[in-house]
Amino acid sequence: MTDLYDTVAWGKSSKDSKFSQLKIQRNLPGADDVTFDLKYCGICHTDVHIANNDWGTTTFPVVPGHELAGVVSAIGTNVTKFKVGDQVGVGCIVDSCLKCRNCNDGVEHICSGKMTMTYDSKISHGHIKTNSGITYGGFSTSQTVNERFLIKIPAEYPLESAGPLFCSAITMYSPLCHWKAASGGLNVGVIGIGGLGQMGIMLAKAMGNKVTAISTSPAKQQDAMEIGADNFIVSTDEASMLSGADTLDLILNTVSANHQIEHYLPLLRRDGSIVQLGLVGKKHEIAQIPLMRKRIQISGSMIGGIPETQDCMDFCAKHKIFSKIKLVKASELDHVFSILEQKNDQVVRYVLDIEASK
Numbered sequence: 001m002t003d004l005y006d007t008v009a010w011g012k013s014s015k016d017s018k019f020s021q022l023k024i025q026r027n028l029p030g031a032d033d034v035t036f037d038l039k040y041c042g043i044c045h046t047d048v049h050i051a052n053n054d055w056g057t058t059t060f061p062v063v064p065g066h067e068l069a070g071v072v073s074a075i076g077t078n079v080t081k082f083k084v085g086d087q088v089g090v091g092c093i094v095d096s097c098l099k100c101r102n103c104n105d106g107v108e109h110i111c112s113g114k115m116t117m118t119y120d121s122k123i124s125h126g127h128i129k130t131n132s133g134i135t136y137g138g139f140s141t142s143q144t145v146n147e148r149f150l151i152k153i154p155a156e157y158p159l160e161s162a163g164p165l166f167c168s169a170i171t172m173y174s175p176l177c178h179w180k181a182a183s184g185g186l187n188v189g190v191i192g193i194g195g196l197g198q199m200g201i202m203l204a205k206a207m208g209n210k211v212t213a214i215s216t217s218p219a220k221q222q223d224a225m226e227i228g229a230d231n232f233i234v235s236t237d238e239a240s241m242l243s244g245a246d247t248l249d250l251i252l253n254t255v256s257a258n259h260q261i262e263h264y265l266p267l268l269r270r271d272g273s274i275v276q277l278g279l280v281g282k283k284h285e286i287a288q289i290p291l292m293r294k295r296i297q298i299s300g301s302m303i304g305g306i307p308e309t310q311d312c313m314d315f316c317a318k319h320k321i322f323s324k325i326k327l328v329k330a331s332e333l334d335h336v337f338s339i340l341e342q343k344n345d346q347v348v349r350y351v352l353d354i355e356a357s358k
């Protein structure tokens, strides 16, 4: 493995500390690696959970950020897909075994040897290195990864808007493709109109599907219709739910608060599928008869592999799909994290402006 170099990062040294500037080390590019100067990094709700050690799994100091966007500064001798000056990005994964059936099939996030997440993950496959043996995320000035985990951002796509695609867009794009909505013609429902849900509406619509937005909040109707929803259902309103009964082929459920999946099953048509995408800890209780009666499937999905993430990037560039973003500096991180702690369904995605933070 190659030598290490110093880079500036912003992170938390303990659960209760504030964000501060930290010095970390990453590996210099080996033959298959690309180093890039980070320009922007999206701020995801998962960052808040990990920075606060909500799941009891965080190793401190932690440098969050898994929506990285930057410009290539150095490449290894074997690298063919990227050159210095290219716009590139990294999402939630920075390493996997690259040998198993799932890695060979381009679904590295399902690696049988376990993928290495972009931050707060133990380094175990040897394609990436830091001074601590724990990965550090994109709230930093530079990153090095094996070219296999890098996404090319088309030159015409605004770099500041690209990061969020590698988390929220791929989370929605992958199930839309897997459940055959990519060529259009389906009736697709999206539950929850936060960051994921909005992306789901825009993607499903651009693919040529009819889209129904489903929310507990009638106030979300205007937002949802503006970005392409054809219908709107208030999930807490019995009449509204009845109006959508037996209409949907596919439901993408982004709700991350505890809920019962059964509530939404009547919306599905024969052979319909509901896909769970939010991180819900509590178990669901399901009666079997409704599943049997209409051959309904309940499934789950999480982010996507690298080739599909590249497809998602290219699709968003082609169809001019952007997240609504707001640039912030590192000095504002504590404030932004406290806003995200209050509510998970921000219409705007906060993006750390790295140049402005130096």
Ligand SMILES: [Zn+2]
Pocket (backbone or CB within 6 Å): 044, 045, 046, 066, 167, 168
């Ligand atoms: Zn995320």
Ligand SMILES: [Zn+2]
Pocket (backbone or CB within 6 Å): 096, 097, 098, 099, 100, 101, 102, 103, 104, 108, 110, 111, 112, 113, 114
């Ligand atoms: Zn693998």
